[in-house]
Amino acid sequence: MTSPKPVQFSCVSADYSGNFICAGAIDPYNIYMWSLQTGDLVDILSGHTAPVSSVCFAPFFEPILISGSWDSTVKVWNYTEKNKVHETLTMNSEVTSIDIHQNGKDAIVSTLSG
Numbered sequence: 001m002t003s004p005k006p007v008q009f010s011c012v013s014a015d016y017s018g019n020f021i022c023a024g025a026i027d028p029y030n031i032y033m034w035s036l037q038t039g040d041l042v043d044i045l046s047g048h049t050a051p052v053s054s055v056c057f058a059p060f061f062e063p064i065l066i067s068g069s070w071d072s073t074v075k076v077w078n079y080t081e082k083n084k085v086h087e088t089l090t091m092n093s094e095v096t097s098i099d100i101h102q103n104g105k106d107a108i109v110s111t112l113s114g
Contacts, residue, residue, distance in 0.1 A: 001021070001039050001041070002041070003025075003032050003041065004041070007025040007026070007028065007032075008025065008026045009023040009024065009025055009026070009032075010024050010025065010026050010051055010053055011023065011024040011052065011053060011054050012024075012055070013055045013056050013057050013065075014036070014057070015061075016057060016059050016061060017061050018036055019035065019036055019037065020033055020034065020035060020036060020057070020079075021033070021034050021036055022034070022055050022065060024052025024053065024055045024067060024069075025051070025052055026051040029046070029049060029050055029051060029052055029069065029071075030044050030045060030046045030048075030052070031044070031045040031046075031048075031052055031055055031065070031067055031077075032044055032045075033045065033065075033079065043079060045065075045067075045079065045084055047084075047085050047088075048069040048071050048075065049069075049071040050069050050070035050071035051069060052067055052068070052069050053068050053069055053094070053095055053096055053097065054067065054068040054098040055067045055068075055098075056098050056099050056100050056107075057100070058100050058104050059102050059104050060104055062104055063078055063079055063080040063081075064076065064077065064078060064079075064086070064104070065079055066098055066100060066107055067098070068091075068095030068096070068097065068098040068109060069095055070094040070095070071094075072091045072093055072094055072095065072111070073089060073090055073095070074089040074091060074095060074098060074107065075087070075089075076089070091109060091111050092111060092113050093111045093113035094111060094112045095109060095111055096110050096111060096112060097109075097110045
């Protein structure tokens with residue numbers, strides 16, 4: 001699995017179905033998604049304005065990915081839609097890590113300011 005140009009990845013997540021893996025980059029501020037079955041790059045998600053610090057797939061085969069960034073935002077992506085960013089949440093400081101609860105509805109976010 002490779003990216004079109006060399007990038008430094010800062011985080012990685014695999015979806016629960018075992019079909020996809022994604023990695024967030026430090027620069028450019030993109031999220032790269034590959035098929036685990038073929039190893040092909042299937043999408044590049046862009047929208048953050050600073051390094052992507054955390055990515056997490058929703059459980060139960062939902063086409064939802066959340067990402068956190070040093071731009072102090074959490075983005076909720078539906079990676080099957082044309083307009084992929086479903087929602088942007090502004091945090092009080094840089095996002096360091098995120099996770100999605102098993103219920104698929106709640107996200108846990110940690111930031112530099114706590």
